[in-house]
Amino acid sequence: MTGTVYDFAIVGAGMAGASLAAELAPFAKVLVLEAEDVPGYHSTGRSAAFWEECYGGPGVVPLTLASGRYLQENGFLRQRGALYVGRAQDRAQMDDFVETFNGTGVTIERLDSGGLKERVPAIRDEWCDAIWEPACADIDVAGLHQHYLKQLKVECADLVCRARAGSFSRTDGVWTIQTESGQEFRAANIVNAAGAWADNLAQLAGAKPIGITPYRRTVAQLRVSPEAPDDLPLVLDINGDFYFKSDGGRLWLSPHDEIPTQPCDAAPEEIDVALVIDRFQKVTNWHIEAVEHRWAGLRSFSPDRLPVYGADPQVDGFIWFAGQGGFGIQTAPAAARLGAQIILGSKPDGLTSGIDRAPYDPSRFFTS
Incomplete structure (x- = not known):
């Protein structure tokens, strides 16, 4: 060669x-x-493995939407849906989110507390506002x-x-x-x-x-009670403090962290796992029985x-x-x-x- x-x-x-x-x-x-x-x-x-129309912002939407057709046609997507969730004090952020993506081609719908509770029964009552993105899917x-x-x-x-x-x-x-x-x-x-x-x-x-900077992203796999339903939507905090999704009866939970780091074989920090578990317990009524696995990966931004x-x-x-x-x-x-x-x-x-x-x-x- x-x-x-x-x-x-x-x-x-x-x-x-x-x-x-x-x-x-x-x-x-x-x-x-x-x-x-x-x-x-x-x-x-080490990807969290979802295709989500709004992820990355309006500048990335054209790439996402075009790729979605390819992924769907070739059998790499499984429908899930996504919810951006907020509390009463987050209404301005929810309004800004809708305005940001207006006219970009993404499909989003505002839900009230009843629509949110229907899709995530374990969510606490103070989480009462949601934006529904039906096209979100898992990626193989x-x-x-x-x-x-x-x-x-x-x-x-x-x-x-x-x-x-x-x-x-x-x-x-x-x-x-x-x-x-x-x-x-x-x-x-x-x-x-x-x-x-x-x-x-x-x-x-x-x-x-x-000036491309690597950032660490942490994910923990939880065993919860009652077991997480497999059709649970991807749930993301409108303020970017957490997201979670179900996977085979378990929950994948992330603090949505972006910790600047040197290029490396990324490993999770215990403080990041503890932080997101504390946040999660204030969002849902699930009982955490065990943290079964944790990992970290890098994402690099210009x-x-x-x-x-x-x-x-x-x-x-x-x-x-x-x-x-x-x-x-x-x-x-x-x-x-x-x-x-x-x-x-x-x-x-x-x-x-x-x-x-x-x-x-x-x-x-x-x-x-």
């Missing part, structure tokens, strides 16, 4: 790198380099990731694991990539799909860091919290596909298709025709 010059060397084989590679591989010779033993070890493998994250890994294999892209990038050099329009284990690869272009490590990778290649797709304006042959926050999985189909079209200079198709590319261009971070 060392004698091959690839068109694109994609660094990172999580959902971002795998999906982009699958979209590029029919048109170019593609290499995917993954630092870990298996693809998807970090953010992809592992299935979607394998779908893209299979596609890139069918299209003869090369995937190499245990290949952490150590250095980059560029001569006569070709990058030489040296891994920390001593492997060497060459490619005309490097695609930065390194997630939490995106800015670090940029610096290795001599590019200016954009300074304006929108993803970054396209060529670096200062370093030839260096391409960004990063900063996809916590919405990288639910937007993967449209993001990968759009990213490939941007990289290849091709026109939009049925999946991406309604998406404006400009808000995601890396050049927005390089203007004076």
